[in-house]
Amino acid sequence: MSVLDQERMDRIKQYLKWNPRGMTISDVSSKLHVNRNLVSKYLDMLLISGQVDMQEIGAAKVYFLSHRVPISAMLDFSSDMVVVLDDENRILKVNEPMLAALNEDRESVVGTGIHISQNPIFIALKNNLSSPESRDAPDRIIEMRCVLQEKERHFRVKRMPTVFEDGARGITLIIEDITDQVAYQERLRVSEARYRGIIEDQTEFIVRCMPDGTTTFVNAAYARYLEERVEHLIGKPFIPGIRNEDVHARDQAFQSLSRDHPVSTFECRIHHSSGQIRWNTWTMRAFFDNSGHLSECQGMGRDITEKREAAAKINEYIRGMEFLSQTGMAFMDMGEDDDIYDYVVRQVYSLAPLPLVWIDILDEPTQNLVLKSIVGDSTVPGITEQPPGTRPTGMLFPINKVGMTELIQCRSLVKVPPRSRLLHRQIVETTGGLDIYLMGLVSKGRLIGNIGVSQKRGSLLPNKDLIEALIRQAAIAIDRRVANDTLKESLAREKVQVQNLQFLSRAAMDFIEMEDSVDLYHYIADRLYDLVPESVIGINSFDPEQREFTLRAVAGEEEQTNALWKALGIVNPLGVSFPISELPLSETDFHKGALIEVLSPYDLCFHRIPQERCVQAQEKLRLGRGFCMGFACKGEIFGSILIELFRPGDVTNGETVEAFANQASVALLRRFARERNREGREFFRLIVEQMPYPIVILDRDGCILDANKFAATLVGCRDAAELAGRSFCEYMESGADLPPGLLRCLVSYESSDQSCRLRLRSSSKSLCDVEAWGRMVRYDRKPALYLVLRPLSSEEGDIPSPLSGVEPVVNLRG
Numbered sequence: 038m039s040v041l042d043q044e045r046m047d048r049i050k051q052y053l054k055w056n057p058r059g060m061t062i063s064d065v066s067s068k069l070h071v072n073r074n075l076v077s078k079y080l081d082m083l084l085i086s087g088q089v090d091m092q093e094i095g096a097a098k099v100y101f102l103s104h105r106v107p108i109s110a111m112l113d114f115s116s117d118m119v120v121v122l123d124d125e126n127r128i129l130k131v132n133e134p135m136l137a138a139l140n141e142d143r144e145s146v147v148g149t150g151i152h153i154s155q156n157p158i159f160i161a162l163k164n165n166l167s168s169p170e171s172r173d174a175p176d177r178i179i180e181m182r183c184v185l186q187e188k189e190r191h192f193r194v195k196r197m198p199t200v201f202e203d204g205a206r207g208i209t210l211i212i213e214d215i216t217d218q219v220a221y222q223e224r225l226r227v228s229e230a231r232y233r234g235i236i237e238d239q240t241e242f243i244v245r246c247m248p249d250g251t252t253t254f255v256n257a258a259y260a261r262y263l264e265e266r267v268e269h270l271i272g273k274p275f276i277p278g279i280r281n282e283d284v285h286a287r288d289q290a291f292q293s294l295s296r297d298h299p300v301s302t303f304e305c306r307i308h309h310s311s312g313q314i315r316w317n318t319w320t321m322r323a324f325f326d327n328s329g330h331l332s333e334c335q336g337m338g339r340d341i342t343e344k345r346e347a348a349a350k351i352n353e354y355i356r357g358m359e360f361l362s363q364t365g366m367a368f369m370d371m372g373e374d375d376d377i378y379d380y381v382v383r384q385v386y387s388l389a390p391l392p393l394v395w396i397d398i399l400d401e402p403t404q405n406l407v408l409k410s411i412v413g414d415s416t417v418p419g420i421t422e423q424p425p426g427t428r429p430t431g432m433l434f435p436i437n438k439v440g441m442t443e444l445i446q447c448r449s450l451v452k453v454p455p456r457s458r459l460l461h462r463q464i465v466e467t468t469g470g471l472d473i474y475l476m477g478l479v480s481k482g483r484l485i486g487n488i489g490v491s492q493k494r495g496s497l498l499p500n501k502d503l504i505e506a507l508i509r510q511a512a513i514a515i516d517r518r519v520a521n522d523t524l525k526e527s528l529a530r531e532k533v534q535v536q537n538l539q540f541l542s543r544a545a546m547d548f549i550e551m552e553d554s555v556d557l558y559h560y561i562a563d564r565l566y567d568l569v570p571e572s573v574i575g576i577n578s579f580d581p582e583q584r585e586f587t588l589r590a591v592a593g594e595e596e597q598t599n600a601l602w603k604a605l606g607i608v609n610p611l612g613v614s615f616p617i618s619e620l621p622l623s624e625t626d627f628h629k630g631a632l633i634e635v636l637s638p639y640d641l642c643f644h645r646i647p648q649e650r651c652v653q654a655q656e657k658l659r660l661g662r663g664f665c666m667g668f669a670c671k672g673e674i675f676g677s678i679l680i681e682l683f684r685p686g687d688v689t690n691g692e693t694v695e696a697f698a699n700q701a702s703v704a705l706l707r708r709f710a711r712e713r714n715r716e717g718r719e720f721f722r723l724i725v726e727q728m729p730y731p732i733v734i735l736d737r738d739g740c741i742l743d744a745n746k747f748a749a750t751l752v753g754c755r756d757a758a759e760l761a762g763r764s765f766c767e768y769m770e771s772g773a774d775l776p777p778g779l780l781r782c783l784v785s786y787e788s789s790d791q792s793c794r795l796r797l798r799s800s801s802k803s804l805c806d807v808e809a810w811g812r813m814v815r816y817d818r819k820p821a822l823y824l825v826l827r828p829l830s831s832e833e834g835d836i837p838s839p840l841s842g843v844e845p846v847v848n849l850r851g
Contacts, residue, residue, distance in 0.1 A: 045069065049079055050102060053089060059099035087200030118192075118212040121199065126151050126166075129207065138185070138214075157183040158192075162210065165194070180215070191219040242317075242338040248331045250275040250291070262340065264310045275336065276317070278308040287319075294323035294331065304341070316342045357503045360388075361510060368514035377518055378409035381488070381511045386412050388507070389499040391490050392471055398478075398486035398515070406486060413491075449505050450474040450490065450498065474498060476508050480516035537693040540568070544697055548704035557708055558676075561701045562592035565678065568690045568697065573598050575679035577615070579668075585616045586643070586677055597658075597683055604654035605638075605646050615643035627667025627674050630702075631695055632688060635663040641679055661685050666695065668702040675705040731807075731826040734816050739765050739775060742816055751807070751826060753799030765824075770796040770804060779811050782822055794829070 052068050053060055060068075066076045080100055083089040090101045118135035122128060127150045136143060139156055151159040151166075161183040177196045182189060195211040236243055242259035246252045255270045263270070263277070270277070276287060283305035290303040302320045309315045319338040326332045344351070364384055371377055382394045393413035397406035453473040471491040478485040488508050492498050544564055551557065562576045573593040577586035588610050591598060602610060617624060620643050626633055635641045639651040641663040654660065661682030668675040678698055680688065688694055725732050731748035733741055741764075744757040752768045754760060766774060774780065778791040791811045798804050807826045814823045 045071070046079055046083060049076070049083065050088065053100060053102040057101070059092065059101045061097050061099055065100070115211070118214070120162075120210045120212065121207060122151065122210065123207045124205065126163075135212070157185055158212075161192075162194070166196070189216075190214065191216045240339075242319075242336070244275060244336045244338070246275045246334050246336070248291075248334065253333070259338075276305065276307065276319070280306045280308065280314070282306070290319070290321055291334070294321065294334065296325055296329060299323045299325075313342075315340055316345045357506070360503065361506055364507060365510060365514075368510070368517075371514075371518075373521075376410070377511075377515060379412075381507075381515070382410045382412050384507060385488065385490065385504055388504050389490075389492075390414070391492055393491040394489070396478075396486060396488050399484055409486075447475065447477045448479070450476045450501060450508075472496075476505060478508065478512040478515060480512045483516075485512055485516055485519065533690075537568075537690060537696075540564075541693065541696055541700065544700055548700060548707075551704070553708065553711060556590070557701075557704060558589035559592075561678075562590040564697060565680070565694065566592035568694050569680055569682070569688055571682065571684045573601055573679075573681045573683070575610075575681075577677045577679065579617075579674045579676045581674070583614075583616075584618065585614045587612060587614045589676070600658060601654065601660075601681070604650070604657055605642070606650055607646070613645070615645055620644075622665065624674070626665075627677060628669045628672075629667070630669060630699055632664045632666045632680075632691055635665050638663060638681065641665065641681060658683065662687065664688060666698050668698065668705055670699075670702040670706045673706070675702060675709065728825070731828075733760065733765065733824050733826070734814075735765050735822040735824060736816075737820055741765055742821055748826065751799070751805065751828065752797060753803075768797050768799075770798055779809070779822065779824075782811055782813050795826070797826075 048069060049065055052065060056064075062073050062077050062080065065080070066073045069076060080089065080091075084091055084100070088103055090103050092099050092101070115132060116134060118138055119130075119132045120128060120135055121130040128147055131139075131143065131146055136146065139146060139158060141156070151163050154160070161181045165179050165181045179194050179196070180191065181194060182191045184190070191214075193213045193215045195213075197209045197211070199207045199209045201207060236256050239256055240258050242262060243254075243256040244252060244259060245254040252271055252273050252275055255267050257267065260267045260270060279287060286303045286305055290301040293301045300320065300322050302318065304316060304318045306314050306316055317338050318341045319336045321334055321336045323331055324333045324335070367380065368377070371380070378396050378398070382396050385391075386394045391413070393411070395411035396409050398409050399405075400407050451474060453475055472494050474490050474492065475487055477487050488511070490498070490504070498504075547560070551560070558576045558578065562574045565574045565576075566572065571594075573591065575588055576590040576592075578589045579586055591610060602608070607613070622633060622635075637651065638655050638660060639646065639648045642651060661684050663682070664678075664680040666678045668677060678694075680694075682688070725743070725745045728745060728747070731745065731751045733744040733748045736742050740762060741760045744760045746757055749755065749757045749760060752760070769775075776793040776795070778793055782791050793809055793811075795807050795809050796804055797807055806829045808829055809827075810825045812823050814821055816823075
């Protein structure tokens with residue numbers, strides 16, 4: 038008899054895997070060449086262990102390979118809580134979500150029986166799980182609840198029978214937290230109850246009916262209105278007691294309902310139980326089924342009898358609204374030149390022809406109310422004509438904080454007491470026999486002004502509500518007018534700022550692209566005069582060695598400048614120098630980068646012109662204020678600005694003038710730097726040409742930057758210009774590289790002397806031995822190798838370095 042072994046079991050599983058439709062015992066026996074009884078035993082063992090499944094088809098048993106999911110995969114990748122129990126309800130495995138819910142670690146949970154655990158979740162599982170005898174029952178889903186961290190939680194538990202590798206049986210519990218779902222269902226139930234409560238408590242009438250008009254639902258409000266019980270109205274026609282004249286309106290509303298127009302409105306009259314004819318208005322909404330047929334209608338109605346009875350009042354209100362609409366449109370369309378104040382008082386006067394109507398506007402800086410317009414009849418000539426032939430507009434009425442507060446709080450026309458000190462005492466005294474009413478023009482909580490009206494003493498003020506509405510409307514329009522005026526001023530300022538920015542941008546580009554041949558001082562003077570017209574502009578240069586300023590350029594209107602020089606007794610001011618020690622300002626003032634006011638023309642001329650003559654010039658030409666500013670950058674002074682105004686006031690574009698002066702300071706710095714670089718290059722060329730040795734300067738790539746005529750002669754070139762830009766290695770024997778010492782200098786930028794011997798060839802391919810001395814320098818602000826070459830004869834030995842005793846050259850060009 039064959040012995041059961043694992044190898045045969047593995048082969049049986051392999052055959053079943055290759056035949057997913059299943060195999061009988063005979064099929065497996067023929068494949069293994071083993072008798073059927075032994076194969077049957079193997080299959081029974083695999084069936085018991087859960088590795089294969091069996092299905093009876095007729096008299097045959099067909100076996101399939103089981104599709105199993107490892108519990109470890111389910112534990113690791115499931116977002117739900119998973120617990121695996123053995124047949125005695127001991128915990129074998131749990132996943133991380135379960136441990137998080139239990140608030141325990143794995144060691145304290147695994148191996149514990151749920152019947153002895155005190156965790157609320159396990160207690161709930163113990164109370165809801167079936168007995169161990171029913172473990173082979175089909176999968177079940179139960180719901181349970183427990184209290185975790187003082188909050189009630191709800192779970193859905195799916196119970197799955199489980200077979201382990203050793204054939205033992207247990208169960209796997211997949212626990213889903215459904216607390217949010219349960220809470221949502223509870224909220225939905227409460228919402229439905231609230232909705233029904235709202236419907237029942239609604240003061241408006243709510244009725245639902247079938248397409249034929251049979252009532253299916255009536256709310257309590259409609260039943261109370263009809264003085265009937267709800268159950269008596271169910272099943273009756275929609276709107277019982279409707280007058281025959283209005284049945285057509287109801288039927289037409291029903292007939293007009295469609296999918297495209299599911300809502301219609303109509304009004305009707307009913308015979309009320311009180312014996313009165315009452316007006317109702319109804320809004321009908323249709324509901325359609327999936328096939329598009331009308332299934333139900335819902336109507337919402339209310340009693341409008343009082344509205345009908347108040348038609349006259351409504352018409353009057355509409356006329357008032359039309360009036361306010363017209364005035365509102367007039368305010369919107371009003372042009373900038375239209376007199377909004379006169380329009381307001383005339384509209385108030387049109388509503389009630391009163392003896393007197395006026396409007397005042399608050400001048401915030403002076404805290405005065407300024408009378409802007411006034412209209413009235415001939416009964417008050419003392420106000421409308423004061424003095425005769427003139428209008429009193431422009432009169433000032435002082436107002437204090439208490440008066441402003443009272444006006445802001447006056448949201449309606451308020452009668453002024455006879456002896457009130459609030460406002461307009463002069464008007465009150467002049468109009469003696471009239472009552473005065475005032476109302477503040479208030480917008481956004483701010484007092485803009487006030488409107489006053491007068492009425493014969495003891496009589497009622499007509500159209501009071503409409504006048505008050507017009508005044509509130511006028512307050513908004515006047516506030517907008519004031520805001521627009523303020524906005525215009527702001528836009529004008531912004532336009533000037535944009536122009537100043539464009540000016541600075543153009544000046545910056547001019548400074549960048551300016552050739553050295555352009556007179557920079559005259560350019561600065563002309564641009565400053567563009568910024569400060571009606572003035573004379575002077576531009577000084579500064580000599581740091583002599584410590585004095587020199588006038589380099591003047592800009593201004595020719596007639597004014599000539600008159601100024603004549604008054605000061607100056608024939609030609611250009612070239613006049615002013616020692617900085619004699620200035621009324623300290624040298625620190627010229628580093629501030631800001632305009633500084635100079636007290637007098639005498640100070641502006643640095644005390645070089647007699648003071649008496651300066652005073653005479655100021656009085657004769659009516660000179661304004663004077664200003665000075667230094668051109669300073671990186672701690673250096675390059676010159677200064679002198680500005681003398683021919684008008685009163687300040688420099689209007691002071692910030693732009695200062696910004697342009699700072700731009701000019703940088704431009705002067707660059708101009709002086711270029712001049713120093715040019716002088717340095719000329720000095721370098723002079724030194725190199727005077728050297729008795731061939732000299733070349735190499736960049737860090739070994740290319741020739743510069744050379745003298747001796748170097749050109751050494752390699753057979755006509756002049757030094759032919760060497761510029763070419764590699765020095767081209768002139769070495771067989772194109773060899775530079776010696777290591779010189780290469781190290783180029784790479785590491787060592788400043789120590791390096792010497793070596795080189796063999797160079799000329800254009801005629803003759804060779805020449807030279808002694809080379811090199812030192813790293815800065816050439817044109819970049820590292821470079823300064824190389825001195827000395828031809829050698831065959832009998833010469835070591836030669837002293839021509840660089841010995843000479844300090845390293847720091848910068849050969851700029």
